[in-house]
Structure formats: C-alpha cells, structure tokens
C-alpha cells in the first residue's frame with residue numbers, strides 16, 4: 001500500500017518563538033510515524049526549521065517556488081535556494097496564489113517543472129470554486145488545471161504530489177464529504193493514468209478544512225493518499241491527531 005503523506009501548510013503564520021514551540025511539540029508527540037509528514041513554513045523560517053527538524057522525522061516544505069532558476073526576479077525564491085535549506089517539498093498553484101497573485105495554469109506548470117528540475121517535489125494544487133461546483137464544472141476545472149501540468153512535464157509527472165483542494169472548503173470549515181472528495185480523486189487518478197504508467201504511486205492529497213474529526217474518514221477513501229492541512233496544522237494536538245489518523 002502507498003504510504004500516506006500529511007503536509008501542514010502554515011500559510012503566513014508563525015514567529016521564531018511559536019515555530020519552535022510547535023515543531024518541538026510535533027516531534028515530541030509523533031514518535032515513529034508510519035506515514036510521511038511535512039510542514040510548509042514561510043521562507044524566512046526555513047533556516048530555523050532546518051535545524052529543528054534535523055532528525056528527519058518531519059520533512060521541510062516551501063509554500064511556493066519560482067519558475068525561474070536565477071536572475072532579476074524581485075521577491076522570487078529559486079528552487080536551488082530551497083535546496084540549500086533542506087527543503088523537500090514545494091506547494092505549487094495553491095488557490096491563494098492563483099487568486100491573489102494571478103498564477104495561471106501555465107505558470108503553475110512551469111513552477112512544477114522548475115521544482116522537479118531541482119529535485120524538489122512539487123505539491124501541485126487543483127480545485128474548483130463554489131461557483132464552478134454549482135455550475136457543474138468541477139470536473140472540467142480540475143482536469144484543465146492538471147492537464148496544463150501534465151502537458152509541460154510529460155512523464156516527469158510521476159514525480160509530483162497532487163493535492164485536490166476545493167476552494168470552497170479552504171479555511172471555511174466546510175469539508176468535502178469523503179464521497180465528494182473520492183469522486184474527484186478518482187477522476188484525477190484516471191487522468192494521471194492516461195499520462196504515465198506510474199500513476200498509482202502518485203500521492204493525491206485532499207485539502208480543505210481537514211481536521212482531527214474528519215481526517216480518518218477522508219483518508220479511508222481509495223484514492224485519498226494524505227492531506228494538505230492549513231488551519232489544523234498550527235496546533236500540535238490537531239496536527240498530531242491527523243497524522244495518527246493516517247497511520
């Protein structure tokens with residue numbers, strides 16, 4: 001069976017003191033985890049997190065990465081810079097980046113390519129808005145988003161982690177039901193199968209108000225291989241409960 005993966009997305013939260021307390025509590029509470037665990041922390045804290053996570057029990061992730069390798073791109077952070085801090089994963093195409101920073105499907109595809117070229121595993125996010133779901137466009141939207149990434153990355157697609165994050169479920173307390181999530185995950189799996197013979201090993205995470213109470217049911221679905229967790233990743237007890245639901 002594929003190993004599950006639980007990833008915390010701290011978003012723009014944290015401070016030196018709070019990060020230290022949270023990471024120490026996670027490490028102390030986790031023991032030997034049978035699933036993969038990672039936290040995507042804000043860039044200024046990678047150096048701190050790298051030291052605190054030196055045991056390797058929890059992997060370090062970034063929340064974004066540049067599509068460019070080097071040069072005059074003010075404010076951007078290259079994948080090589082991530083590597084220097086031991087970053088293993090980079091979230092790419094999160095709906096907040098698409099919404100507030102105008103990231104298009106094409107940009108998301110290039111960021112995926114840039115991460116892969118540097119040996120960083122991109123966690124590629126797709127998901128429909130509430131209006132798109134209500135208009136019956138969920139399938140069309142997530143397929144279009146994934147198709148752009150497949151088109152640009154070819155067979156390397158087998159090296160990504162995919163995350164289905166319905167936008168209406170992010171930070172709202174509204175979670176997709178396990179059946180709704182599984183339905184989309186199955187569509188995405190089929191799309192990956194058409195693109196690579198290694199589709200079955202690609203982890204497809206669910207994200208959107210995953211919490212200690214709903215994680216086990218979501219993670220029990222055939223095509224849900226883990227979680228991308230926002231709000232609940234900021235509290236050690238909640239995040240640890242999700243990790244243990246994934247064991």
Ligand code: PGA
Pocket residue numbers: 009165169170171172173207208209210228229230231232
């Ligand atoms: P949430 O965020 O768990 O707070 O809904 C998930 C995400 O945006 O990755």
